[in-house]
Amino acid sequence: MITISKENEEIELENPIEQGAKTGKGIDIGTTFIKCAYKEGDKTAFKSQRNAFFEIEHTDFTKNILNKSEVKYVVKDGKLYVVGDEALQFANMFNRETRRPLSRGVISSTEKEALSMIELLIKSVIGRPDYEGEIAYFSIPGEPIDADFNVIYHENVLYGFLKTLGYTPKSINEAHAVVLGELSKEDFTGIGLSFGGGMVNACLSFMSVPVFKFSVAKSGDWIDQQVALAINETASRVVSFKESSFDLNRQEGASKIESALSIYYNHLIEYVIENIKQEISRQKRLPQIDKPIPIILSGGTSLPRGFAERFKKLLLKSKFPLEVGEVKMALQPLRSVAKGALVAASADELKK
Amino acid sequence: MFPTGTEKNVIKVIAKLKRATTFQIQQEIGFSTSYIDYICKDLVRNDFLVFSNRQYSLSQGGIQITSSQSDKKFRTDSNLVKDIDKKSILKLATQMINKMAGDKKESFERKEIGVSYSPIKIKTDFMLPIEDETSGLETNIHKVGAKLEKEKGDSLKESIRLLKNLSKIKEEKI
Numbered sequence: 001m002i003t004i005s006k007e008n009e010e011i012e013l014e015n016p017i018e019q020g021a022k023t024g025k026g027i028d029i030g031t032t033f034i035k036c037a038y039k040e041g042d043k044t045a046f047k048s049q050r051n052a053f054f055e056i057e058h059t060d061f062t063k064n065i066l067n068k069s070e071v072k073y074v075v076k077d078g079k080l081y082v083v084g085d086e087a088l089q090f091a092n093m094f095n096r097e098t099r100r101p102l103s104r105g106v107i108s109s110t111e112k113e114a115l116s117m118i119e120l121l122i123k124s125v126i127g128r129p130d131y132e133g134e135i136a137y138f139s140i141p142g143e144p145i146d147a148d149f150n151v152i153y154h155e156n157v158l159y160g161f162l163k164t165l166g167y168t169p170k171s172i173n174e175a176h177a178v179v180l181g182e183l184s185k186e187d188f189t190g191i192g193l194s195f196g197g198g199m200v201n202a203c204l205s206f207m208s209v210p211v212f213k214f215s216v217a218k219s220g221d222w223i224d225q226q227v228a229l230a231i232n233e234t235a236s237r238v239v240s241f242k243e244s245s246f247d248l249n250r251q252e253g254a255s256k257i258e259s260a261l262s263i264y265y266n267h268l269i270e271y272v273i274e275n276i277k278q279e280i281s282r283q284k285r286l287p288q289i290d291k292p293i294p295i296i297l298s299g300g301t302s303l304p305r306g307f308a309e310r311f312k313k314l315l316l317k318s319k320f321p322l323e324v325g326e327v328k329m330a331l332q333p334l335r336s337v338a339k340g341a342l343v344a345a346s347a348d349e350l351k352k
Numbered sequence: 353m354f355p356t357g358t359e360k361n362v363i364k365v366i367a368k369l370k371r372a373t374t375f376q377i378q379q380e381i382g383f384s385t386s387y388i389d390y391i392c393k394d395l396v397r398n399d400f401l402v403f404s405n406r407q408y409s410l411s412q413g414g415i416q417i418t419s420s421q422s423d424k425k426f427r428t429d430s431n432l433v434k435d436i437d438k439k440s441i442l443k444l445a446t447q448m449i450n451k452m453a454g455d456k457k458e459s460f461e462r463k464e465i466g467v468s469y470s471p472i473k474i475k476t477d478f479m480l481p482i483e484d485e486t487s488g489l490e491t492n493i494h495k496v497g498a499k500l501e502k503e504k505g506d507s508l509k510e511s512i513r514l515l516k517n518l519s520k521i522k523e524e525k526i
Contacts, residue, residue: 036498042506047498067492075490083493116485123486125498146354160482184511188518208518263390274357332503343508347515 022349024135025167026341027126028177029118029158031102031221032197032300036125037338044342046335047125051197052098053117054087056080074120076113083121091236098236104217105141105199106154119161129166135348136167137341139174141199145275147217172344173213174337175203181340182296182330190294190325193272194337195301197221200272202279206287212279218268220301227260248306265304269311273318280321292325298336302329355400355417358383362391363400363410367418371407 023039035048049072056062058080066073072083081099082090091098101108101118108114126136140155155171162169172180178192178201188208194201197220203213224235224242238257246261254262280286295315297308308329315324330336355363358381365380366372378388392408395401400414410418 039508040502042504044503044508046501046503048501049498070496072493072496073491074493083491085499116489119484120486120489120491120493124493146356157482164482164484180511180515184514188515208515209522263386266387267390270358271356278357335501335503339508343511343515346508346512347519350512350516351519 022131022134022352024137024342024345024349025126026177026338026343026345027122027136027138027162028174028337028341029102029122029138029140030174030196030300030337031100031105031199031219033334034118034121034125035335035338037335037342039342039346044339046338048334049083049121049125050085050088051102051118051121052087052091052100053081053083053113054090054094054096054098056082056090074117076116081113081117083117088236088239091234092240095234096236097234103198104144104147104149104221105196105201105215106149106151107157115157122158122161123165126162126165126167132166133168134166135170135345136162137170137172137177137345137348138162139177139337139341140171141196142173142175142201142203142213142215144199144215144217145279170344170348172341173201173203173210174199174215175201175213176205176210177337177340177344178296178298178330179203179205179340180208180343181336181338182298183294184343186294189289189291190296191276192296192336193298193302195219195268195272195297195299197300200268200299200301202272202276204276204280204293206289211287212283214275214279216272216275218271219299223261223264223268223301226264227257230260231256233257242304243300246304248304248310250306261304265307265310266314268301269314270318273315273320277318277321289322292323294325295327296330296336297328298330298333300334302333355395355398359391359395359400360417362388362395363414363417366401366408366410366414371409373407377408 021039026037028035028037030051032051033048034051035046037044037046039045053074058075058078062080063073063075065071066082071086074081074083081087087098099111099113101111101114101121103109103111107118111117129136138158140151140158143150159169159171174194174196175192178194179188179190183190183192183205189206190204192201192203192205199215199217200219201213201215204211220242221235224238227233227238228235238261241257242261246258248262248265250258251262297311302308308327312327315327332339361381362377365377369376369380374385374389374392377392378385381388392401392403395414396403396408398413399411400417401408402411
């Protein structure tokens, strides 16, 4: 039995950084993954956990097996939960769904274990501050334009939690973080898109200043659920397939699940492009941008092969109101948000 | 569920044609027939359309969407009518006053009171008291640890420096 103790935390939470360098940390708190970026000498380190858990039968025997096979678990109110990546494997084994602390980008209102699970997972990736008042930028989604909820509660809870850990927390819009993480060569000017699990976040940034930012409450989870409904599968199985071998380029001889995924991906991309167009038309004043605007694609839902090609194709069809330059995938789409949050934290630390 | 832009366009086309096949809708809107077919099926599932004899028509939900749009239009028109009425009443009243005052023509200057609306900004130092819900939990999460990846090279250095400089310029401007 391992109980969280001060000693354990101190051992685990040590993050070796350059002597004397104060670089802060960036944390991407997403519906599917929680990822923390920090500097380790001249390297950038990323610690991540899958934001999911799954209840299994609670016996000492099961716990021993889990310990031996290094499967993460937590016991709460007499119930045993497998946490992280393995939760998805267990869910598939039992042909059921995983439980998720976040839903549509924010703390789930229907999951009663949401707060304790999210705290545990955040703590396990970010640890304690390396120095007093260390700045931690955490990602929050933009206000959703197609759903009746806001992100105030979510932001406040995460702020309070990081503050309790000893950090100086600051929030950053998820898509804005993508721009800071990926578009430095373009002077942080362009459209950042984060196709996450619960939401798609979009931000048009000009010289690092957001012109507009918003989110839509449809993304990877929505695709999984719709495909699962269409072909009578569990969403967890759809996720496993999507993450392992789905290819958007494949058209001939596609299986039922591939066809369904392809249809829903098309719908999602078109939906996002239409909403960006609408947001541009709503702007009373847009900055004068001399060069064509680059678009950077990131997030777990953008991982399937052929995603960027499909996006470009639909963008061309859409009569986009701005001149678009390069449309590119982030080099590491799952790291963009955390990386951008780290850039913001380090720049703030330098200003201190 | 609220219909999206393309979905609203589909509803509008069906409202115009009363009953329409996928092909007819595709002719009006564009996109591929399979995509239109997919949107229509989704709208049927969400109770905006009804499908029978290979044709789509509006359900009660779809009719409500179109009527809410035409209501808006009607409201705007009636406002316009009211506005015109106000103007003609004012003109008539001025003429009557002038007549009553005889030859003594007095002009009234109308003063406009400017009302400016600025967005309300909420600043609060309220901090939610957060309890550590994880203390005392039995777990091996810290022992097993999180997945760790490292990126070689210091590609972020330039980004950090650039962002710092840009924020400095911003602050100076302010």
